[in-house]
Amino acid sequence: MSRLDLSTRDEQLRELMDDPDCDPQRLQATLRRFGLVNRLISGWDLIYRRRLRSLLTSFDRPARVLDLGSGGGDVLTRLAQLAAADGITVEWTGADPDPRAHESALRRAQPGITFRCADAEELISGGESFDLVLSNHVLHHLDADELRQFTAASQQLSSGTVLHADIARGRLAYGLYAVAITPVAPGTFLRTDGLRSIRRSYQRAELAAALGPDWEVSSPAPFRLLAQGPGRG
Template identity: 60%
Template structure:
């Protein structure tokens, strides 16, 4: 196995429409713990997103593209509520299986819909900020620029894309660290495949024309 280049041929088990639904649901629910440990969204909130939302003189609207099980925006919604910010949160994902799990977390100001960034862009709707978590490594380079363009068009504000960076240290640490959480899920296999599919920073910049 080489990590020198992206392995875009690899497919995550959870992307198989015929995968075990119980293991898929368990994986999506356990992403909450994984993202708390390695996601970095607390720092994004404190340094970037919260200051933008505080600067508005009205309730804000934030979009999560490829929201999966919904844990990221639910956690951000909790943070916003504790800090007295009025925010409407929408998570979108084309996979109804993921939405089944995400909708367990719905509340009055956090909702989920079966669509994608391109389709939502076509409606003309706009948000105050857009985010995605661990979506970019699912995309081939041919689709990446279009995704970036679609998400940017959905807001006049900031866009935050968080993803894995391919590397031997990340691969080694994840392969060991995920062990206590992997039972009954696809977390180990899919996480390691995700690392192998992911970009390095310079590759991502080049793919986006930066």
């Protein structure tokens, strides 16, 4: 058996949950379980403490935050929990154009958190503007043109800062995830799609080159990338 080559992105791979005809029960189970998986691996608790908290408290009013491509809404609700624990009032909005993800996210809606079935262009057309725009695990899904369009749209929607978090491709990340995800993967797409995501993901220098000089790409936690850029809204 040949050794898996992770030296370059495998842009030809497609995640099973991106198939509009995928098993709806497995999809919903995957979206629900993302709450646990992202809590363990996405690094947003650390990003909140090191970057987000100071941004959210820099306004003389509740900050308006958009999670673009919010999926099942678990990252947004986790950030809302962290802010609430610090006594910070925020207007949280999650937007995802996939009605299946939107259906799952609506189960997490609560006062101060709104979910919309919309993409970036719809929000721009509607004249929406936010103080902060973020995303989690979106960038690796995109080809080069889609990446430019998505990040430009995120900047247009933000009058302040944009943060895009994603996976850093690497052999150790691949091997550890393959083992660690197995106990919680049955009945979901978590194992197959997670490993495909790693193979599609960027390394730090690759993402920096793809995004250009406006963006700072850092590694806030092991196997994680964070791209921070200026809003233009």
